[in-house]
Amino acid sequence: MDCEAQNRKKALKKPVFVKYIKMAEYKYDTIIVGGGIAGLTSAAYVSREGQKVLLIEKNKECGGLVNSFIRDGFHFDAGIRALEDAGIIFPMLNDLGIHLEVVKSPVSLGIENEIIHIENLDSLTEYKHLLKKIYPESEAEIDAVIKTIRKIMKHMDVLYGIENPVFKDLKHDKNFIFKKLLPWLPKFLSTVGKINRMNMPVEDYFENIIKNPSLKDIISQHFFKNTPAFFALSYFSLYLDYFYPKGGVGKLSDALKSKVREYGGEIKTETNIIEVIADKCVVIDQENVTYGYDNLIWAADLKTLYRIADTEGLPPKKRMKFGNIKKKMLSNRGGDSVFTLFLEVDEPLESFGKIANGHFFYTPSKRGLGEIHRSELKNLLIHFEKSKKEEILSWLDKFTQLNTYEISIPGLKDPECAPAGKTGLIISLLAEYDLFRKVQEAGWYDEFKMELENHILNVISSSVYPMLKEKIIARFSSTPISIENRIASSEGAITGWSFEKPVPVVNKIQFSGRSVLTPIPSIFQAGQWTYSPAGVPMSILTGRLAADRVLKKRAHKF
C-alpha cells in the first residue's frame, strides 16, 4: 500500500502511536526536499494543481547551484554562470507565466593571445582558424574535429529544435502537436540513435581522430573526465544558447520561489532532512520535527536519500530492491567539482570588455594539461601522506599554468551587476575533491586555498588581463569542500554523477521519463543526480517529470 492510501486509511482509524517515531507534526500532500532548481520546479507544478505542498531547503536561500549573491555592491553567481535554454527553460517559464528579464550571454574562447567571440554558426569556422594558427602541424586533425562538431550541432538543432513537449499543453495546443511535434518526432528518434552511438568518453573518441596530444587537451580538458563525446562536443551549440537573467542567474530561482508561494506552496528554509521513514511516510529534520507526506519528491543529493532512508517497515521485495540500488549509488561518486576565485576589481568593465565577452573560456598555454590532472594527480593522491608540501605546490604550479579557466564577468552581461567604474570577476577551474579533502586532513586547507588563489591570479594577470593584479579590492574563493558543505552535494559535484564509472541512473534520453522513479511508489527523485548527463535544463525537466508522476497518481486515485 502506498503512503496516500495508507494515510487515507489512517484518517479513518484512530491514530496509532509508533514506537520510536513521533507522529507527523505536519502533514502535506507532497513534500519536496531540496530547494535547488529541480525542487523549485517540482514545487511550482505540484502546488499549481492545488495540492498542499511543502518545499524543504537546508540553506537560508533557495536555488542550490543556481544562486547569486551581492558583496560590496558586486553581484556574483555562486553556481552556474549563465543558463542554456535547451528548449526547456523558456517553455517552462511561459507555461508558469513567469516573466524573467534576460540578456544574451555571448561566449569568447581564447588560447594564449588568440581570442574569438562566438556569435553565430559561422564562428565555428573562426574556431577552426584559431586552432590551425596555434597548431599548424595538425590541420587535417582540426578539420576532422570541426566536421564532427558540425555534425553534432545538426543533432542539437533537432534535439532542441522545438519547445520540450513536457512543458506544452498537449491536450489543447493542437497547433503545436500537428505543426511542430509530429513532424519533429521521426527526426528526433533517428537523432537519438546517433547520439547514443557517441556515448563513449570524449577522450576515447578523440583517440581515433587526433594524434596531437596538446590539441586533444585544448579541446577537451575543460570537460569533466570521461564526459560522453556527444555531450562534450555539443558545447559549441550550447555556447550560442547561453542567456543571463538581469541581476544574476539566481533571479531564475527567485522567480520560481515566488511562483511556488503564489500557488499556495509553503517553503521552509534552514531545515535539513536527516531521515526518511519510508513505511511511515515521514521525513525528519535536524530538530527532530516530523513531516508526513502522501508523496515525497527528493530533489537533493541521491546518495544522501539512499543513506538516510529507513526502509525497515517496507515489504521485503521493495526493501531488497531499494537495498540493491543503494549499494550501486553508494559505490559511485559525484563528478568533478570546481575551485572558484571571486574578485572585486577597481578597473572599469570596459577594460575587460575590450578583451573578451562576459563568459570566457580561456587557456593561457597551448601545451595542454597532459597527465597532470589525471595520472599525476592520482599518484599525488595515493602518496599524499608521504609527499612534501613543496611537491604538491609544484604540481599546483603546472596545474594552474596549463589549465583552462571559465571566467565570468556579470557586469559585462548586465552593467547593473557591478558598482560604477569597477568590475567583479568569477574565475574557476575544474578541481578534484579528494585533493582538498586530503589537504584539509593534513591541516593546511586555508594555506592551500590561498596558494591556489595566488597561482590563479599570477597566471591570469600575466596573460589575458594584465591590469588585474594591482587593482584588486577584495578576493575570496570557494572549493569543492565549500560546495559539499553548502549544497550537501557528494564530493562537491556540480552536475551529479562522475562519468568514470557506469552511472547508477537513467542515461538515455528516450527513457528520461523513468528517471524520476524509485523502488518506493510514494518517493520520486528529481534533479542532477536523477539523470546523466545533467545540468540545469535536465534538473528542471526531471523536476517537472517528478511533479507529473505525483499529479497523475492523484488523478488515478480520485
Ligand SMILES: Cc1cc2nc3c(=O)[nH]c(=O)nc-3n(C[C@H](O)[C@H](O)[C@H](O)COP(=O)(O)OP(=O)(O)OC[C@H]3O[C@@H](n4cnc5c(N)ncnc54)[C@H](O)[C@@H]3O)c2cc1C
Ligand atoms: C560553476 C558551475 C558551473 C555550471 N555550469 C553549468 C552549465 O554550463 N550548464 C548546466 O546545465 N549546468 C551547469 N552547472 C550545473 C547546474 O548548476 C546544476 O546541475 C543544477 O543547478 C542542479 O540543480 P538541482 O536542483 O538538481 O540540485 P542543487 O542545485 O544541488 O539543489 C539541491 C538543493 O537541495 C538542498 N539540500 C541538500 N540536502 C538537503 C537535505 N538533506 N535537506 C534539505 N535540503 C537539502 C541543497 O541545499 C540545495 O539547495 C554548473 C554548476 C556550477 C557550480
